[in-house]
Amino acid sequence: MTGIAFGPGDASTLAPQVNALFYALLAFSLALGTFLTLLVVVYSVKYRKGSDVPREGGRLRPMPVEIGWTSATLLTAFAIFAWSAHVYMDHVNPPPGAIVISGLAKQWMWKFRHPGGQREIDELHVPLGRPVVLELGSQDVIHSFFVPAFRVKQDVVPGRGNRLWFTASKVGRYHLFCAEYCGTEHSEMIGSIEVMEPEDYASWLAAQGEGETLAEGGERLFHSFGCSGCHGQSAQVRAPDLAGIWNRPVALASGETVIADAAYVRDSVLMPDRQVAAGYRPIMPSFAGLIDEEELQMIQAYVESLGGQP
């Protein structure tokens, strides 16, 4: 990847759609920009002071002209908006059957964990032609996952999960940049994405060996942090059983109902007295400051693995 970059390269199924829109906008902008420039230049030269051209008559009435170009720009704007919104909304939800890889951003590195538990830092191997979903979290400040060749970018905001997906369409090695300024070594928070043929990816995974998956890690933490002492089946203290609650409604002591999603699990670990389940006393201690972002991801994955609404 040396020489002169004229574009970002096209390596995902989204790239051609964004390209079509980008180059259409480029053509339109150049045409309109050139037209306006020519208009100014031609009028300036033709009607320069002292030039011998007739200036009488032919005055334009402002009203029809204003209405004309206002409606023309309005219609053009609507058309571009509709096209762009269509491309964007089409790409919000990942297709089924995607590989889910979890990612953690921190000052100043990217950490990834494959579904089989294989881990990487500042590098990510993905298979060609298969949708990949990245579940991203941040340990500290806002970072942004940006792969120009895939046309994807997603800020990773601490305190909430962020998700993006892509389907790689070309084998190769591509830049991964942090696009949101994150402190001293922001410009060194770069990595690469390696797109491989599916069989190469499979053998690469096998060569890495199985590691601890997120959910397995969560189960380990569930015991080592002592969560199982109350939430477990044989618990002495009454606390809600977590099996089967994932993505299901939970009735709260306040009378409200929340969905037990990743955000609820996170809040319950960090701020347990905020949204207490109905029928239980607010006796759980907060784990804020004791548990880091990656461990939170594990606990979330573990609760998810206990089942519930998919």
Added chain:
Amino acid sequence: MTDQAASGYIGGRMRPLDWLLSTDHKRVAWLYLVSLTGFFFLGGLMAVLMRLELATPAGDLVGDDTYNRLFTIHGIIMVWFFLVPSIPATLGNFLLPLMIGAKDLAFPKLNLASWYVFLLGSLFTLFSVVKGGVDTGWTFYTPFSSLYSNSYVSAAAFGVIVVGFSSIMTGINFIVTTHRLRAPGLTWFRLPIFVWTIYATALVMVLATPVLAASLTLIVMERLFGIGVFDPNLGGDPLLFQHLFWFYSHPAVYIMILPGMGVVSEIIPCFARRPLFGYTAVALSTMAIALFGFLVWGHHMFVSGLSPYAGVVFSFFSFLVAIPSAIKVFNWSLTLRKGHVSFEPPMLYALGFVGLFTFGGLAGLFVAAIAVDVQLHDTYFVVAHFHYIMVGGMVTAFMGGLHFWWPKMTGRMYSQLWGTIAAGTMFVGFNLTFLPQYVLGWAGMPRRYHQYPPEFQFWHDLSSAGAVVLALAYAMPLFYFGWSLLYGPPAPPNPWLATGLEWQTSSPPPKHNFDRVIVVKGPPYDYPHEADDPEVKR
């Protein structure tokens, strides 16, 4: 000093206190002009240092921490200590009363006070820079700014808050002045477009700046007391800051461009010897921009994890705000038709503005289109886009305005030849600096990187070369305006044969602006001017 230059509000002997304590709007305008010029060159110096660093892919000239402090202070200075007050506090201050036939602003003491508040706040921020600098970027994004940055964030933010009060004071002054002090017969639709834009700007200043003060105050509180508004570990939300910040800072973009549009709307009719085409549409589109400017803050947050539906709505409003801007460009172009166009330096800057603003504005379509913005957000494309509007647009218009009203402000003419050379150099230098950055952004080069992969170097080198040319172009007026102040030939009351009340008094104007009662009987931009060559007049 000749009698001509010694006359008027400038007075005879130059005693500093006569200027530092004067409530004459014309003298306060000079206080602002001198301090803003200082800030412009200070911020420009930071920019040149950054461009030199970026000439090679490795971070060799300055380290990462220094580079981060450079772009932060460049942004803070250029946005809050230069662009926001630029045209309003200098040309606006000087011209608003003259253009509406008033003796001064509505609150002359408030006007002087606003300069002292400005100076206090900006020097406070500069002090934090001397102490060790700020590394958050001018956008102060949380939780980096509130929890992680080990730099002088609180001091810098406090300075910006204080400067905000100066903005609000100026805004209130301009609003009241426009409402209450117009000369008899000067109805709203007889106002010069410059007054319309200054009025719209003042409205936005008064309505938006308090939100900036609130959001920065919350950062300071979180740093000092750990109140947890933005800290996710305390139940806060980092994105809340972005909502608050851009609720001010997007309208602030229009604070920074509307007055430039006003200046250009004065210059083009004068040197085309034609009335402004579509006056009513230009005036109303000014107000439309001020209004729509409040509805688009979310387009800075398309990739922040905002709901996709909110993103699409903000994208829609962003396209709407493009329309009044486009209308202005069409009207300026058509004003030239069947005119008698001449190319004095103010006109060269104004025509340069139209071109650069057009190409900056068209780039706005790319970033308003949400699917494309995902690629372009936080890359050099955005850097190029806003520098085309802010520098190519606003700074060029400011230059045009200075060259247009310089004879009125000083009573002296300047070298037309050097003015022409500077305008040309600026146009070339600007495009060389920022055009390559569009390509860089599309290719994926992120902002705020002090080192970068080698395939981007070609474009960075073009840009760095352009920055040197641009720096030269901006330094030139210092010399020929300085020469003009000392040795320039005296200026007649109306050197450009312009319409507008400010040209109907002497150059420089007397202390109370007019020696007679002003009554307005006709529309603005009544070109050709009565003093025009009879052959020209139709």
